Amino acid sequence: MIGESPSPELLSDLVLLASRTPSPHNTQPWSPQIIDGTIEVSIVPGRTLPAGDPTFRDVIMSLGAWIESLAIGAAEAGFATDVTVLPALSELDSLPISGPADVTRPVFRVALSPADHDATEGASNLHPFTAAEVMERRVYRGALVGEPEVFAHLDSLQLPPWLSLRSLDDRAMKQLSTLGIAFTASHATVANELLHWLRLDPRHPRYHRDGMTDAMLVMPRPLARIAAPFTRRARLRDPLVAVAGPVARLLEGLGRDAALPTGVTDERGAPTHHVLVANSRAAGIDDILSVTEAMDSRIGVTEPHALEAGRVLQRLWLHAHRQGLAISPHSELIDSPAAHGALRKRLGLSRSDVALSVFSAGVAQTDRVPRSPRLTDPMR
Numbered sequence: 001m002i003g004e005s006p007s008p009e010l011l012s013d014l015v016l017l018a019s020r021t022p023s024p025h026n027t028q029p030w031s032p033q034i035i036d037g038t039i040e041v042s043i044v045p046g047r048t049l050p051a052g053d054p055t056f057r058d059v060i061m062s063l064g065a066w067i068e069s070l071a072i073g074a075a076e077a078g079f080a081t082d083v084t085v086l087p088a089l090s091e092l093d094s095l096p097i098s099g100p101a102d103v104t105r106p107v108f109r110v111a112l113s114p115a116d117h118d119a120t121e122g123a124s125n126l127h128p129f130t131a132a133e134v135m136e137r138r139v140y141r142g143a144l145v146g147e148p149e150v151f152a153h154l155d156s157l158q159l160p161p162w163l164s165l166r167s168l169d170d171r172a173m174k175q176l177s178t179l180g181i182a183f184t185a186s187h188a189t190v191a192n193e194l195l196h197w198l199r200l201d202p203r204h205p206r207y208h209r210d211g212m213t214d215a216m217l218v219m220p221r222p223l224a225r226i227a228a229p230f231t232r233r234a235r236l237r238d239p240l241v242a243v244a245g246p247v248a249r250l251l252e253g254l255g256r257d258a259a260l261p262t263g264v265t266d267e268r269g270a271p272t273h274h275v276l277v278a279n280s281r282a283a284g285i286d287d288i289l290s291v292t293e294a295m296d297s298r299i300g301v302t303e304p305h306a307l308e309a310g311r312v313l314q315r316l317w318l319h320a321h322r323q324g325l326a327i328s329p330h331s332e333l334i335d336s337p338a339a340h341g342a343l344r345k346r347l348g349l350s351r352s353d354v355a356l357s358v359f360s361a362g363v364a365q366t367d368r369v370p371r372s373p374r375l376t377d378p379m380r
């Protein structure tokens, strides 16, 4: 294999592997095309979250994770991965809010070249993970028992100097997550979008394709059966969202004013909580042009930086997986302005710090973590 260009079969195998990458609400927003021995990836507008992720932060992070998955498989096959970020990545505001990918406007291109042996030695540091781990990793939203040391040593993960992982205590996490959930429930567009991606009944036509199933959400079956029609019929859904709104707004109002507990130590066994923070100054985003780009991006860092952060996020989640731990992401802490503000204060973030991802980690208290569906799974 080494010394040759990648075969079309290898490229499609790698695309298949990368399809196991995590994405917000399991939307799988990527559309890869194999063109002249390279892979070009466009974004599928109908698989973005215009209400819940208006800045495209989570979409871009998951595309970064997609690159990382592909790079891990490529390294295993003896190839180095060269990524070219294309201008369309920084022009996402011009995307329609629904519909298929525009394959003439890819956001990045991946080329593979045979890895030279010395570089491969180094690369085994950079890509210490295996394709099998990419396939097996999964999120778990049920009970987690934390292992406080899990992210104590990150050297092998090669975080760029502008990214760091901060810890958040369990009591603050619970309080801020409630605030974040209240935000989702109090915004009809965000709540409707979430409901649209839920598949609570195996009879849902997309149950085995995309979105989040009752099993993934660790929902008791009877509850899932009662709730399922509310996710699919506007006649039922709209009044539910309308009723939930004011209640959630009340909770949000109360939560916004509540002080976070101070001087607390985590209970034994509590999951650990982590925040991936980018420092825009350390990322070199302090000349006028880059500052403008970062502000244009609305994420707080430029889109190429968010893409790089997504690669790191996938490494962090695989690192936990390798140690037998599962991840439970909590983007609601960043999406809700009130929770985000309190989070920033709690972590003592400065103006140039940008929180990009919040997630919990721990050992899943089950021996069957459900597998999420993918568009690339064999049709049932």
Ligand SMILES: Cc1cc2nc3c(=O)[nH]c(=O)nc-3n(C[C@H](O)[C@H](O)[C@H](O)COP(=O)(O)O)c2cc1C
Residues within 6 Å of the ligand: 020, 021, 022, 023, 024, 025, 026, 057, 058, 059, 061, 062, 065, 137, 138, 139, 140, 141, 211, 212, 328, 329, 330, 331, 332, 371, 372
């Ligand atoms: C950038 C990003 C943000 C995410 N945010 C959340 C979240 O806020 N809450 C959640 O339950 N899952 C979140 N997820 C996890 C996805 O829902 C999950 O990856 C997807 O459903 C596929 O499941 P799997 O990771 O087990 O394969 C996020 C994933 C990514 C990549």
